[in-house]
Amino acid sequence: MSKKYAKPEEFNTLELMAVCGSKQIKNGEVVFIGTGLPLIAAMLAKKTHAPRAKIVYEAGFIDSNAKEIALSIADSRLGYRASGAIGLIETLGLMLQGGHVDLGFVGAAQIDEYGNINTTYIGSFEKPTVRLPGSGGGNDIVSSAKRIVVIMTHEKRKMVKKLDYLTSPGFLDGPGAREKAGLSGGGPSLVVTNLCQMDFDPGTKRMRLATIHPGISVQQVLENTGFDLVVPKNVPTTEFPTYEELALLRAIDPTGIYIPREKT
């Protein structure tokens, strides 16, 4: 059966972002995720191309098969048909730092051109204007997972030249820096936003426009980015969700907890 793609007016941006995230999960992979869109992306992947993906939540739920949306990574809902319910030393220590995690999803309040992430402070460290949630397991995941996908909204104040605080390491200041710092994981591989998808130039480790969402121009992306984004000659449009994926997303989040139904 060939894939039937939806038309741009038939899906919203959050649905597109969830599908983009889902496609990064390969069948059989061990994947660390949090709540929000990554949770939806992982649930979708398990119902489509990656039924054998093992979803791990840092609080201790392992190989979860949750059927209801969870609000917290420690939510009892994630215990549904899980293969294990253990703890942080198990998930972040033995499993992640031990080298068993293929892919991790994280969010970011700020990101720079090398994929370094801030989730701790806005403003100066000495007198911050906002105190954000902090690292949680984010730093551990970004330090040690083989690949990292960042999902965030695309705004100039979030895509910055210099972070207010470096919570989780991307490629630090460029090629070779992770290795020099002693980090074992592979670093960020993709950033999914409401405007586009960006990967990292293999030579310079700088963020590079990969695909652009329908109805968005390269100019719009650049206007909303506070650093010099690498823009290749040809930037393809992001693959649209299929009707099957959209139907599954609506079944996964029927009340619109993470994906409100209205067109965004």
Add this chain to the structure above:
Amino acid sequence: MYGLVEAPVEDKRITLKEAVKLVQDGSHLFWGGFGFQRPPMAFAQELVRQNKRNLTIYTCGSEMDIDILSGARVVSRFELAFYAIEGIGLVPNIQRRIREGSIEFEDYSNLAMALRFLGGALGVPFMPLKSMLGTDMLAKKRFRTKKAEVIKCPFTGEKVVLVPSVRPDFSIVHAQRVDREGNVQIDGIKGEDVEGARAGKKVIVLAEEIVETEFIRAQPDQTAIPNIYVTHVVECPWGSYPMMVYNYYDYDMEHVQMYYDQCKSEEGWQKYCEEYITSVDGHIEFLQKIGIERLMKLKAKKPLPY
């Protein structure tokens, strides 16, 4: 003639009020539970009622429980990895207290905190890990003389981060079941409570149910924390409300949302604190105020754990 005698069962039970009374101002506490799961909410409320001051709290990630402690100025320092009210937003009282400068944070990652508890429990002064490298968590600190240190492994030359172990005065853990001797069963995820409970100089376990010691001894493989570590035991049903306890009850997001909305202003927080914490005489009266009907709706619908 020597007859066979059954060893008497030691009884470590005390009341919530008695347990909180043991915590002196300025104490350092390991704070159990993870996110929405098994936070020692009733203990937090009683700390507020007894007007404790200047506590230091060590935890991985906590939410409404530590926001209450911050709002009521019970805690002045945190060493932790995460706080927010997941699914809703940033913790409101903590934001205000930080702006006032009345609370301070030392930031670590979740693995770093969990290992700091394991180190304390193991009786070694530090633990190595491969997180935090290259970040401001290493470069910047608030009040610790030494927060973390990067060294080259003496065996391999590999870079590792060392974080200091924690031996707090008390470990506070809310669990599903405990017997009067202090043998603890935890259903669902354990977060960092297995290590955190073993790190404390004194350990107070609150539980949904006190069970007969025979219940524990019929299935010893289910014991998450053996009695050897546990100093006091407190019977505390619905002790994590409005958060959740695996196999016992779900969260009450309506109450949490009401808390969050109200605490956006200092006056709103003061009103919440008076209505639900300081004007009620203890945990049972708090539960009565919430009402049996509301609580019963949250009871886990088995075989689902929520």
